[in-house]
Amino acid sequence: MIRLTTHDFQLPLRHVFSISRESTSVQPTLIVELSDGTHRGYGEATTNKYYGATLELMRGALETVRSIVESAEPLDPEKLWAKTWPLLKDNPFAQCALDEAAWDLYGKQQGAPVYKLWGLSTDRIPQSNYTIGIDTIEVMVKKMLEMPGWPIYKIKLGTKQDIEIVRELRKHTDAVFRVDANCGWTADEAIANSKELARLGVEFIEQPLPAKEWDAVKRVCQESALPIVADESCIAESDVQRCVGHFHGVNVKLVKCGGLTPARRMVVKARELGMKAMVGCMTESTVGISAVAQLLPLLDYVDMDGAALLASDIADGVKVDRGRAVFPKENGTGVRLL
Numbered sequence: 608m609i610r611l612t613t614h615d616f617q618l619p620l621r622h623v624f625s626i627s628r629e630s631t632s633v634q635p636t637l638i639v640e641l642s643d644g645t646h647r648g649y650g651e652a653t654t655n656k657y658y659g660a661t662l663e664l665m666r667g668a669l670e671t672v673r674s675i676v677e678s679a680e681p682l683d684p685e686k687l688w689a690k691t692w693p694l695l696k697d698n699p700f701a702q703c704a705l706d707e708a709a710w711d712l713y714g715k716q717q718g719a720p721v722y723k724l725w726g727l728s729t730d731r732i733p734q735s736n737y738t739i740g741i742d743t744i745e746v747m748v749k750k751m752l753e754m755p756g757w758p759i760y761k762i763k764l765g766t767k768q769d770i771e772i773v774r775e776l777r778k779h780t781d782a783v784f785r786v787d788a789n790c791g792w793t794a795d796e797a798i799a800n801s802k803e804l805a806r807l808g809v810e811f812i813e814q815p816l817p818a819k820e821w822d823a824v825k826r827v828c829q830e831s832a833l834p835i836v837a838d839e840s841c842i843a844e845s846d847v848q849r850c851v852g853h854f855h856g857v858n859v860k861l862v863k864c865g866g867l868t869p870a871r872r873m874v875v876k877a878r879e880l881g882m883k884a885m886v887g888c889m890t891e892s893t894v895g896i897s898a899v900a901q902l903l904p905l906l907d908y909v910d911m912d913g914a915a916l917l918a919s920d921i922a923d924g925v926k927v928d929r930g931r932a933v934f935p936k937e938n939g940t941g942v943r944l945l
Contacts, residue, residue, distance in 0.1 A: 608680065609643055609677050609680065610643075610677060612642070613638065613666055614637070614638040615638075616638065616892070617635055618635070618890070618892055618917050619632070619917065620632055620634060621753075621917065622740065622746075622750055623740070624890065625741040625742060626740065626765065626789045627765025627788060627791035628657065629657070631890070635653065636653045636891065637651065637652050637653075638650070638651050638892075638921070639652075639669065640708060641676070641705075643716065646715040646939075647715075648709060648710070648712025648940075650703065650705060650707025650709070650894065651703075651704055651707060651891050651895035653889045653891055653895070655862070655889060658700070665704065666701075668694075668698035668701040669695075671694050672694050683713070684713050684867075688866065688869070695865070699862065699863060702865035703862045703864075706867055706868050707867055707895065707898040707940065710867050711897075711940040714940065719938055720901070720937075720938055720939065720941065721939060722903070725901070729934060731904070732906070733903065733909050734932075735757075735927050735932070736908075736910050736930070737760055737912045737930070738761045738916065739761070739763060740763050741763045741764070744768065747762070747776065748775060751776055752779060754915070757930045758783060758929070759784070759810070760780070760784055760785070761786070761910060761912075762785070762786045762787070763787055763789065764786050764787065769800060770800060773786065774807060777807050783810050784808055784809045786811075786812055787813035788813070788814060788816075789813075789838075793816070793823075794820070794823040796815075797812065797816060797831060797835075801831040801832040801833045805833050810833075810834075811835065811836050811908075812831065812834070812835055812836070813835075813838050813858060814839050814840065821849075824853050828852065834855035834883070835856075836855065836856040836858050836908075837850045837853070837854040837858060841859065843869075844864065844873055844876070847873050847877050855882060856882050856883030856884065856885055857873070857882055857884065857885065858885040858908075858910070859884070860886070860888070860889060862895075867898055867902070870886065870902060871905070874902060874905045883907040885907060886911070887911075888911050888913035890917075892922055893914045893920050893923060893925065893926070894922045894942050896913050897925040897940040897942045899911045900932050900934065900941075911927055914927065922943060922944050923935065923943045924940065924941040924942040
């Protein structure tokens with residue numbers, strides 16, 4: 608019999624992490640543990656005010672599917688996802704933590720990493736960026752210099768000094784830049800900023816406009832000097848098709864869509880539709896980052912620096928060494944709680 612257990616942790620960040628709409632210094636997170644008596648699988652979902660995800664709501668949602676989960680033998684993560692989704696569709700964060708744990712346990716039962724069970728290879732995988740949260744320009748430079756050697760830095764924007772920020776950071780590194788406005792710009796600002804950002808070595812712009820401004824972002828997509836990648840505009844599987852013609856790529860977040868099972872489908876669909884595919888993180892520990900890593904062979908871009916933003920971690924698993932994913936010898940997603 609499978610046993611479902613949840614654990615709460617408070618993840619301290621290296622620095623206050625600010626985006627265009629909020630700041631965080633400690634990130635609450637929920638860990639789901641699934642045990643069959645021999646193996647333990649782990650999954651994670653952090654809390655998030657913007658999406659209304661709290662520890663209490665996630666734990667409550669998981670109780671509604673406990674009987675389904677604990678009777679799921681033999682374990683099949685995709686079938687379990689399909690059975691629990693009707694009850695958890697209003698709480699995809701809880702579904703994500705459960706689904707990640709199911710895949711981790713399943714891989715450990717089968718004696719293989721999840722990506723290998725999917726027929727994938729890690730011979731050629733993208734490198735991750737390291738994210739610089741909004742702060743004074745001086746502090747943003749300091750944050751970047753504290754983490755040297757990363758091949759890519761993602762810069763959070765949405766201030767009145769956005770171009771000045773990127774210009775100053777560019778003086779200190781030749782690394783690739785990505786920028787993320789987190790819905791903080793207008794269409795005119797996005798188009799104008801794209802021209803200068805292109806000159807400053809920026810690779811793409813993530814979510815420049817509020818999520819539902821579809822007409823405006825279509826104009827940005829057509830007139831921007833840089834590719835535009837959806838984040839807040841691409842939450843669920845049905846959003847991938849809608850992003851065609853409005854964005855050049857999509858950033859899939861496991862917590863927002865409900866875990867590895869739908870995320871893999873979304874990534875494949877995006878590529879089929881001619882868009883770039885990216886997976887991002889939500890300041891998860893190594894538990895969540897190890898789940899993200901299973902998708903690496905399918906991706907064009909990845910943002911899996913969540914654990915690197917923490918002052919202390921709660922797990923071993925896939926580590927990110929200056930942008931490069933280092934896989935453990937463990938099976939499943941490779942997670943072991945410390």
